[in-house]
Amino acid sequence: METKIRAAIVGSTGYGGVELIRLLEAHPKVEIAAVLSSSSAGEPLAAGYPHLTEIRTDVLEAIDPASLARKADVVFLATPAGVAAKLAPEMLEAGLDVIDISGDFRLKSPQIYEAWYKKPAADPAWLERAVYGLAEVFGEDVRDARLISNPGCYPTASLLGLVPAVQAGFIDPATIIIDAKSGVSGAGRGASLGTHYAEINENFKAYKVNQHQHIPEIEQALTRVAGHEVTVTFTTHLVPMTRGIMATMYATVAGGRTQRDFIDLYRSYYENRRFVRVRPEGALPATKEVYGSNYCDIGFAVDERTGRVTIVSVIDNLVKGAAGQAIQNLNLRMGWDEGLGLNFVPVYP
Numbered sequence: 249m250e251t252k253i254r255a256a257i258v259g260s261t262g263y264g265g266v267e268l269i270r271l272l273e274a275h276p277k278v279e280i281a282a283v284l285s286s287s288s289a290g291e292p293l294a295a296g297y298p299h300l301t302e303i304r305t306d307v308l309e310a311i312d313p314a315s316l317a318r319k320a321d322v323v324f325l326a327t328p329a330g331v332a333a334k335l336a337p338e339m340l341e342a343g344l345d346v347i348d349i350s351g352d353f354r355l356k357s358p359q360i361y362e363a364w365y366k367k368p369a370a371d372p373a374w375l376e377r378a379v380y381g382l383a384e385v386f387g388e389d390v391r392d393a394r395l396i397s398n399p400g401c402y403p404t405a406s407l408l409g410l411v412p413a414v415q416a417g418f419i420d421p422a423t424i425i426i427d428a429k430s431g432v433s434g435a436g437r438g439a440s441l442g443t444h445y446a447e448i449n450e451n452f453k454a455y456k457v458n459q460h461q462h463i464p465e466i467e468q469a470l471t472r473v474a475g476h477e478v479t480v481t482f483t484t485h486l487v488p489m490t491r492g493i494m495a496t497m498y499a500t501v502a503g504g505r506t507q508r509d510f511i512d513l514y515r516s517y518y519e520n521r522r523f524v525r526v527r528p529e530g531a532l533p534a535t536k537e538v539y540g541s542n543y544c545d546i547g548f549a550v551d552e553r554t555g556r557v558t559i560v561s562v563i564d565n566l567v568k569g570a571a572g573q574a575i576q577n578l579n580l581r582m583g584w585d586e587g588l589g590l591n592f593v594p595v596y597p
């Protein structure tokens with residue numbers, strides 16, 4: 249019988265962690281070896297998540313890298329910013345491979361991390377070694393990487409929608425505006441004034457304008473693809489829904505490209521990449537069409553009158569924006585089919 253990879257999850261009491269458990273539970277080549285908690289060791293996982301009753305009987309364990317390395321091969325860190333910066337090096341030195349879904353290893357410059365996250369950056373030597381796992385764009389880098397930094401939810405939607413056009417010179421990168429909206433699960437399970445029901449229901453608000461920590465992440469990737477420095481205007485909004493991100497992006501079209509040209513370019517760029525679906529002419533995707541799935545759906549509208557293109561990109565923030573892409577990265581890292589354990593139809597309606 250084929251042995252399975254043994255995975256552990258830190259932050260398993262949070263939304264990203266519990267989504268990893270949902271997806272890994274169905275993965276044919278991975279077993280969940282340990283679920284860890286900094287606050288609730290000794291408690292059954294299902295006590296906090298009754299939907300896992302009789303599916304997962306795990307008891308939460310304290311975080312101890314040395315003992316974890318004896319029972320797991322890879323650890324997913326689904327922890328708030330600042331935690332993985334300290335924990336990942338300890339896990340790596342204990343012999344575990346690490347996939348971090350927080351922002352701690354995404355930015356190559358410690359100064360830029362500290363300016364946007366307002367926390368001490370990780371050890372520059374590990375920042376250097378970390379591989380940015382935007383699977384459809386930089387997936388080749390992930391193969392055999394020991395430290396994979398999973399992209400942020402907004403950057404995943406935004407970059408998958410922008411990279412082919414920037415790389416091919418179809419848009420002027422200096423004109424990019426990203427208008428993004430997220431469901432409330434993007435803010436995690438912890439209660440806060442800004443995300444409780446009465447604040448969110450029947451409400452729609454912009455937040456962190458020009459200050460969002462995903463701005464340097466998006467700019468870093470676009471700069472790499474463009475070969476020169478790119479800056480973007482990026483505004484995030486909270487919408488009264490549980491899951492889903494929509495990034496609506498605007499830019500000036502170069503060289504008179506038409507909607508058909510954009511569709512052909514993106515279909516060719518994402519050929520054989522099953523998780524990016526490019527919509528036909530005249531069709532724009534909605535968040536419900538990717539709900540609960542690892543898809544990123546992209547559509548275009550070119551306005552010949554203004555010379556601008558509108559690109560709409562949607563994902564489920566907890567799947568393609570976090571746990572699903574993290575597992576896709578594990579699949580790529582292991583040389584497996586990238587869709588293992590992820591080939592399911594979106595939940596609809």
Ligand SMILES: NC(=O)C1=CN([C@@H]2O[C@H](COP(=O)(O)OP(=O)(O)OC[C@H]3O[C@@H](n4cnc5c(N)ncnc54)[C@H](OP(=O)(O)O)[C@@H]3O)[C@@H](O)[C@H]2O)C=CC1
Nearest residue numbers: 259261262263264285286287326327350434436437565570
């Ligand atoms: N929600 C989303 O859509 C996305 C989230 N992310 C990122 O993933 C990470 C997790 O997010 P999310 O699951 O939403 O957040 P949650 O707040 O829902 O969960 C975070 C978990 O981290 C654990 N934790 C908190 N402090 C510590 C600590 N000092 N040491 C170890 N563990 C700690 C907590 O579990 P316990 O108390 O049991 O240890 C908590 O349940 C964040 O960095 C987030 O930015 C990335 C993409 C999308």
Ligand SMILES: CC(=O)N[C@@H](CCC(=O)OP(=O)(O)O)C(=O)O
Nearest residue numbers: 329350351400401430431434435
């Ligand atoms: C709705 C909502 O609040 N979303 C979060 C996304 C957090 C996240 O995924 O950010 P890092 O992984 O980079 O920390 C936010 O806008 O900050």
